[in-house]
Amino acid sequence: MLFSQIPRISLLTEPTLLEKAAHFGDTIGHSSLWIKREDVMGLGMGGNKVRSLEFWLGEALEKGCDIVLAAGLPPSNLCRLTAAACCRLNLDCEIIHNAAPSNTKPRRGDSRFLYDLMGVRQIYCGPVDEQARKAFVEERAQELKNQGRNPYILGDPVVGALGYVAAAQELLFQAEQKHIDLRHVFISASAGPTEIGLLFGLRLMGGPDLHVHLVSVEYPAHTFWPIAQEIWQGLCEKLHVTPPLSLQYNTHFYEEYLGPGYAKHSPETWLALRLLARTEGIFLDTTYNAKVFAGLTDLCQKGHLPTDEAAVIFHTGGVPTLLMGEE
Known part of the structure; x- marks a missing residue:
């Protein structure tokens, strides 16, 4: 077993939901769009x-x-x-x-x-x-x-990234159970542990046709990739395994949806937030996830993403900040 020699406690009692966002998908012209609901957990209002x-x-x-x-x-x-x-x-x-x-x-x-x-x-x-x-x-x-x-x-990035290696395993199992021919996965990209853990797990256990889309919410590419490479190498050493596919294989990194900068909003951010709320009744934070949905919307509308290929967006939580007025 991948984590058999690594200390771990159980805080999640069951897999997080994988829901089809049919109305949102129809609105932006995508026919097979799914959301991995990491915002819905039993502990502390949830989150990655x-x-x-x-x-x-x-x-x-x-x-x-x-x-x-x-x-x-x-x-x-x-x-x-x-x-x-x-x-x-x-x-x-x-x-x-x-x-x-x-x-x-x-x-x-x-x-x-x-x-x-x-x-x-x-x-x-x-x-x-x-x-x-x-x-x-x-x-x-x-x-x-x-x-x-x-x-x-608390905060070692390699140890923290293990959580999303496990999340990749969970997602691939759910996609198989729901007969989803998964081709695209979207997630926000910041300091690395969440997205690189997910990428590592998908490259280790997923197929070569799977594309991973990283929407930057903090760093430009030249800053992000060295951080990502260090975490990736740390995971190889900690898990004693190297994925058959490389870190940047079929991995797409987008800087253009960062807007004014980290934790700074853009009009597109709020449009995406409102659109998901009004079509699916799902709320987003503006620092991370709204930028991912804004990026996905733009890619679909520009024809840069095949709209008939199944895509999953990770909703990593953070919604309580909307109610606190602290974003």
């Missing part, structure tokens, strides 16, 4: 990080860690889901935000309200960049060690 947490927290427990440190901006999906997973496991957790603390009480519609409900401690290190935040987390971990604790700093 749940899959990574199965392996991150599995490693933490194997190492005997008694407290988990996770870092991100206040609306971070990773932070919210880490807190929820630690509550389920009865494991102490601290969330570190690279933002200024608020002087107001947590209220509904505020991410702090969710952490307050879960009883998780939040620490603010000020509006610093990721490198300074990383240094702060490491200092906090050392403080905890000095107090006799055994902290686990």
Whole structure:
């Protein structure tokens, strides 16, 4: 078994839904469009990080860690889901935000309200960049060690990518069960673990006719591919297997749907968000998934994607940010 020697806990009780988006597909001219509903999970309002947490927290427990440190901006999906997973496991957790603390009480519609409900401690290190935040987390971990604790700093990209190697396996099984001749898979591309784990799994277990479409929400290609290659190589070493197909085989990377930049909206982003809500009753976040749907729509309308070949879009979650007004 692929993961038999790797520590893992179970946070997903069953496969996520694979639903046909017939009305949305009809509207944009695609006859076989499916959505992999990673936004619908039982834990913490769902999202792609749940899959990574199965392996991150599995490693933490194997190492005997008694407290988990996770870092991100206040609306971070990773932070919210880490807190929820630690509550389920009865494991102490601290969330570190690279933002200024608020002087107001947590209220509904505020991410702090969710952490307050879960009883998780939040620490603010000020509006610093990721490198300074990383240094702060490491200092906090050392403080905890000095107090006799055994902290686990969450976020190793290779360990996290294992979650989407598993997701690829799940998707291919579902497609076979539903008799879908899957030819295209779309997912957002950011720092790498989710999309490279998925790509690794599809290249390991899928056929050579499968195309993977990565819609960038953060980096240009020249920045993204070195990050991706490092994670890919790490997966080869960790799983002791090399996919027969290469990282960039039938892989398409799109920078043109990034818009003004990471977490910055474009008119096309909101058009895609509204269109999916009005045709399927499914909501999207604007940082990641709405840009993927906008890209897919544009590719179909320009004739750059065969509209009769089955395509799956991964909806990786993040919808709570729409309600928090923090995107």
